[in-house]
Amino acid sequence: MRLLICTLFLVVNSALAQQSLERITVNGNQFVNESGKKVVLRGYNASDPDNLEKQGQWGRAYFQEMKAWGSNVVRFPIHPRAWRERGESAYLTLLDSGIRWAAEQSMYVILDWHSIGNLKSGLFFRPGYETTLNETFSFWQTIARKYGDNPTVAFYELFNEPTTNNGQLGVCSWDEWKAINEEMITIIRACGGQGIPLVAGFNWAYDLSAAFEHPIEAVGIGYVSHPYPQKRNQPWESQWTMDWGRMKEKYPVILTEIGFSGAEERGAHVPVISDERYGEAITRYCDEKDISYVVWVFDARWAPSLFSDWEYKELTRHGKFFKAKLNTYQYD
Amino acid sequence: MRLLICTLFLVVNSALAQQSLERITVNGNQFVNESGKKVVLRGYNASDPDNLEKQGQWGRAYFQEMKAWGSNVVRFPIHPRAWRERGESAYLTLLDSGIRWAAEQSMYVILDWHSIGNLKSGLFFRPGYETTLNETFSFWQTIARKYGDNPTVAFYELFNEPTTNNGQLGVCSWDEWKAINEEMITIIRACGGQGIPLVAGFNWAYDLSAAFEHPIEAVGIGYVSHPYPQKRNQPWESQWTMDWGRMKEKYPVILTEIGFSGAEERGAHVPVISDERYGEAITRYCDEKDISYVVWVFDARWAPSLFSDWEYKELTRHGKFFKAKLNTYQYD
Amino acid sequence: MRLLICTLFLVVNSALAQQSLERITVNGNQFVNESGKKVVLRGYNASDPDNLEKQGQWGRAYFQEMKAWGSNVVRFPIHPRAWRERGESAYLTLLDSGIRWAAEQSMYVILDWHSIGNLKSGLFFRPGYETTLNETFSFWQTIARKYGDNPTVAFYELFNEPTTNNGQLGVCSWDEWKAINEEMITIIRACGGQGIPLVAGFNWAYDLSAAFEHPIEAVGIGYVSHPYPQKRNQPWESQWTMDWGRMKEKYPVILTEIGFSGAEERGAHVPVISDERYGEAITRYCDEKDISYVVWVFDARWAPSLFSDWEYKELTRHGKFFKAKLNTYQYD
Ligand SMILES: [Mg+2]
Ligand SMILES: [Mg+2]
Ligand SMILES: [Mg+2]
Numbered sequence: 003m004r005l006l007i008c009t010l011f012l013v014v015n016s017a018l019a020q021q022s023l024e025r026i027t028v029n030g031n032q033f034v035n036e037s038g039k040k041v042v043l044r045g046y047n048a049s050d051p052d053n054l055e056k057q058g059q060w061g062r063a064y065f066q067e068m069k070a071w072g073s074n075v076v077r078f079p080i081h082p083r084a085w086r087e088r089g090e091s092a093y094l095t096l097l098d099s100g101i102r103w104a105a106e107q108s109m110y111v112i113l114d115w116h117s118i119g120n121l122k123s124g125l126f127f128r129p130g131y132e133t134t135l136n137e138t139f140s141f142w143q144t145i146a147r148k149y150g151d152n153p154t155v156a157f158y159e160l161f162n163e164p165t166t167n168n169g170q171l172g173v174c175s176w177d178e179w180k181a182i183n184e185e186m187i188t189i190i191r192a193c194g195g196q197g198i199p200l201v202a203g204f205n206w207a208y209d210l211s212a213a214f215e216h217p218i219e220a221v222g223i224g225y226v227s228h229p230y231p232q233k234r235n236q237p238w239e240s241q242w243t244m245d246w247g248r249m250k251e252k253y254p255v256i257l258t259e260i261g262f263s264g265a266e267e268r269g270a271h272v273p274v275i276s277d278e279r280y281g282e283a284i285t286r287y288c289d290e291k292d293i294s295y296v297v298w299v300f301d302a303r304w305a306p307s308l309f310s311d312w313e314y315k316e317l318t319r320h321g322k323f324f325k326a327k328l329n330t331y332q333y334d
Numbered sequence: 335m336r337l338l339i340c341t342l343f344l345v346v347n348s349a350l351a352q353q354s355l356e357r358i359t360v361n362g363n364q365f366v367n368e369s370g371k372k373v374v375l376r377g378y379n380a381s382d383p384d385n386l387e388k389q390g391q392w393g394r395a396y397f398q399e400m401k402a403w404g405s406n407v408v409r410f411p412i413h414p415r416a417w418r419e420r421g422e423s424a425y426l427t428l429l430d431s432g433i434r435w436a437a438e439q440s441m442y443v444i445l446d447w448h449s450i451g452n453l454k455s456g457l458f459f460r461p462g463y464e465t466t467l468n469e470t471f472s473f474w475q476t477i478a479r480k481y482g483d484n485p486t487v488a489f490y491e492l493f494n495e496p497t498t499n500n501g502q503l504g505v506c507s508w509d510e511w512k513a514i515n516e517e518m519i520t521i522i523r524a525c526g527g528q529g530i531p532l533v534a535g536f537n538w539a540y541d542l543s544a545a546f547e548h549p550i551e552a553v554g555i556g557y558v559s560h561p562y563p564q565k566r567n568q569p570w571e572s573q574w575t576m577d578w579g580r581m582k583e584k585y586p587v588i589l590t591e592i593g594f595s596g597a598e599e600r601g602a603h604v605p606v607i608s609d610e611r612y613g614e615a616i617t618r619y620c621d622e623k624d625i626s627y628v629v630w631v632f633d634a635r636w637a638p639s640l641f642s643d644w645e646y647k648e649l650t651r652h653g654k655f656f657k658a659k660l661n662t663y664q665y666d
Numbered sequence: 667m668r669l670l671i672c673t674l675f676l677v678v679n680s681a682l683a684q685q686s687l688e689r690i691t692v693n694g695n696q697f698v699n700e701s702g703k704k705v706v707l708r709g710y711n712a713s714d715p716d717n718l719e720k721q722g723q724w725g726r727a728y729f730q731e732m733k734a735w736g737s738n739v740v741r742f743p744i745h746p747r748a749w750r751e752r753g754e755s756a757y758l759t760l761l762d763s764g765i766r767w768a769a770e771q772s773m774y775v776i777l778d779w780h781s782i783g784n785l786k787s788g789l790f791f792r793p794g795y796e797t798t799l800n801e802t803f804s805f806w807q808t809i810a811r812k813y814g815d816n817p818t819v820a821f822y823e824l825f826n827e828p829t830t831n832n833g834q835l836g837v838c839s840w841d842e843w844k845a846i847n848e849e850m851i852t853i854i855r856a857c858g859g860q861g862i863p864l865v866a867g868f869n870w871a872y873d874l875s876a877a878f879e880h881p882i883e884a885v886g887i888g889y890v891s892h893p894y895p896q897k898r899n900q901p902w903e904s905q906w907t908m909d910w911g912r913m914k915e916k917y918p919v920i921l922t923e924i925g926f927s928g929a930e931e932r933g934a935h936v937p938v939i940s941d942e943r944y945g946e947a948i949t950r951y952c953d954e955k956d957i958s959y960v961v962w963v964f965d966a967r968w969a970p971s972l973f974s975d976w977e978y979k980e981l982t983r984h985g986k987f988f989k990a991k992l993n994t995y996q997y998d
């Protein structure tokens with residue numbers, strides 16, 4: 003009889019979980035739940051849902067596996083070309099499923115408009131990242147209208163990695179980029195988006211120093227950095243503080259991409275080549291400051307991979323490190 | 335013999351009318367004819383000529399009927415999607431006919447680029463209203479070059495209803511919208527457009543208060559408002575004065591859309607639901623100040639309709655009110 | 667034996683010439699070679715390579731003929747529509763050949779993005795000139811990445827003829843146009859373009875007076891004017907000095923289009939109608955100030971033509987004048 007009750011309880015609990023993730027908001031420099039209690043997010047990047055679907059991996063099992071790796075958040079990098087090629091309606095169907103599977107595992111979702119480049123000049127790093135200001139605005143209208151009152155969709159990452167690539171992608175000042183972000187936030191909120199907009203700085207989302215001096219004029223937002231190991235030489239910590247860590251004095255910060263690849267591993271490339279010392283350093287830095295983070299990338303092919311087979315048996319060094327690390331955290 | 339002369343005179347007069355509407359210009363806060371005499375325009379909105387053609391209603395009879403309803407002006411709302419889908423050349427053929435039929439009835443024409451939204455951000459209210467800054471500029475180049483010396487085409491309404499829809503359509507300051515309008519005016523005049531540019535303010539062309547503080551830097555223009563009944567609660571008058579009426583102290587003003595629908599009538603929707611008291615109030619307000627106006631909409635289907643059958647026999651309350659009212663005006 | 671050596675020397679020299687044009691740079695108000703010696707460029711405009719290929723004229727003989735006409739530089743006017751319609755890859759193949767044939771004749775190449783109009787408003791003079799800011803930026807990325815270290819491609823002419831056409835093409839201030847040029851220069855240099863960017867002013871690339879007051883904020887560039895005879899009434903010289911010639915006090919200047927057409931000749935049109943007195947005046951003016959120039963246009967059909975048959979036997983007045991003139995210059 004006891005066992006039965008217990009089983010019933012789990013079933014009910016799981017059903018509730020699907021519908022009842024608490025809305026996360028911003029309080030000072032923390033993300034908080036509905037009780038006002040601090041929430042620190044740690045999890046994994048999906049590769050593009052479109053890519054996962056094509057590989058036959060976009061399903062409940064993928065999210066169950068992430069959960070087993072200690073995740074309480076998952077980021078969906080939505081590549082503009084995939085969005086256009088699959089078509090808005092079909093892509094939203096993918097998102098519907100993924101958001102539901104995430105909620106079942108009590109994982110929050112970050113929807114990430116996964117472009118790299120200069121939205122002002124309209125120049126991007128590779129064809130898959132090409133978009134326009136107008137398409138970007140329209141994307142956020144759509145997302146806010148559709149998922150604005152769904153608390154699982156906790157975060158809107160406005161633009162993955164802003165960069166001029168040292169001028170190859172034209173010119174954009176922080177004030178110009180700031181205004182574009184503020185317009186996206188205005189649109190999202192006017193369209194009913196209750197989630198938290200996440201804002202990145204230049205240098206491929208590494209650098210928040212300009213944002214520190216001239217923050218976004220909007221409340222209730224978070225800031226992003228992607229501090230891959232080779233963005234700075236070791237020792238990293240004091241540089242991280244100057245470049246992005248000091249934002250956490252005033253605002254919630256989430257590192258929506260971190261990770262490393264051993265130089266000898268498949269897919270090793272600048273700026274990710276490093277080793278477990280990076281893993282130790284970045285997680286210690288985050289843990290000291292309640293900085294959230296999301297590891298790149300939960301895919302057997304994309305790099306730096308966390309695993310190299312879709313049965314999740316062959317883990318990379320990176321995969322071993324973070325699977326172990328994320329399972330050390332205690333959440334209520 | 336007398337009868338014959340009289341008939342001949344009418345025929346000649348009608349033929350002359352086709353070619354000899356006087357050019358309207360701006361003098362102070364009035365529209366004036368070539369003798370400098372004040373001209374107040376009152377008439378009806380056609381629905382989109384493209385739509386009328388598809389319904390089999392784009393013909394001389396439509397304009398004769400408008401004339402019988404007391405009109406001295408007709409507005410053509412040219413929807414950007416219709417412009418693109420029919421194609422510029424085919425759409426201009428529609429306009430050629432309509433302008434000729436209007437001239438035969440001694441009615442002036444307002445060409446209205448009938449978009450709703452934010453031309454700066456490139457976000458619009460519905461797909462039919464989607465356009466770009468570039469398409470809008472090109473449209474006015476085409477119109478000015480083709481109809482610039484045709485006095486029947488008295489007005490160029492630059493953009494039907496500017497609105498950010500409370501941020502859903504992004505951000506645009508009055509200074510930014512003002513500069514866009516000034517560029518349109520520059521283009522029109524450089525391309526030979528001798529007609530009068532008409533400029534609208536935000537809040538779906540309702541609000542001219544920003545324009546009052548920082549008027550368009552161009553002479554010879556008029557301002558527009560669309561004061562539908564539910565834009566303000568009753569009593570309306572002092573609010574109308576603050577919102578748009580005080581522009582008439584310095585500039586000609588034309589309300590290119592007014593109208594009401596009984597709550598019980600087909601097509602009733604915010605912001606048009608009201609009754610004959612609105613008709614009385616808005617026409618009294620206009621008449622006191624020599625403000626021109628154009629009633630929305632001379633179509634059996636679009637709302638608020640003035641009539642519900644294409645034989646013009648079943649008039650709505652709105653239709654009865656304005657048909658009677660416009661026939662009370664005396665013109666020389 | 668002597669003859670043989672001499673022949674061998676010529677062969678070797680020609681082979682070297684193909685690969686060894688010296689990089690031209692800017693020193694003060696001069697173009698200079700790698701020894702720091704002043705270089706003055708004088709040559710001819712190709713018509714669009716795409717057009718020449720379609721006429722069967724894009725070949726080595728075309729460049730040999732230009733050389734026989736005393737040229738040390740050739741300009742390739744790349745029309746945006748031709749670039750799009752042929753496709754980037756196929757168009758680059760044309761350029762590859764042309765650049766090689768030019769180098770064989772020891773002629774430098776100016777790559778000219780041959781648009782006419784207002785890049786800010788997106789309005790252009792004719793359909794063949796239509797482009798966008800984005801396409802223009804992408805074009806220069808491509809050119810800089812592909813030809814950036816090729817010294818034959820000595821010049822990047824950023825935009826052929828900027829003009830608002832007195833407002834018909836909208837509005838653009840010098841400060842706005844300056845910023846667009848500066849962004850193009852940033853992109854080119856970041857993408858590895860080692861050549862010299864050439865900047866034009868308004869009035870169809872005639873007027874550099876605004877640039878004189880507010881020069882482009884970049885070093886190592888040159889300025890362009892297109893002083894066709896009818897841009898000013900005679901006597902021209904003092905007006906040329908005010909309008910563009912005084913730029914040569916501080917910067918290198920190259921007139922990338924000059925030429926005339928007798929009023930009786932085929933293709934005569936404003937602003938090119940004049941006679942040999944123009945040829946005398948403009949070349950004397952240039953020679954006194956070490957101003958480089960490129961004559962428009964080495965094509966039997968485009969006007970003002972230098973010749974009227976593709977055997978180069980029937981020269982126009984313009985052709986006779988410049989063929990003789992360019993052959994008077996001595997180069998080391
Ligand atoms: Mg950057
Ligand atoms: Mg990345
Ligand atoms: Mg309306």
Ligand SMILES: [Mg+2]
Pocket residue numbers: 828829830831832868869870
């Ligand atoms: Mg100009």
Ligand SMILES: [Mg+2]
Pocket residue numbers: 827892923
């Ligand atoms: Mg030219």
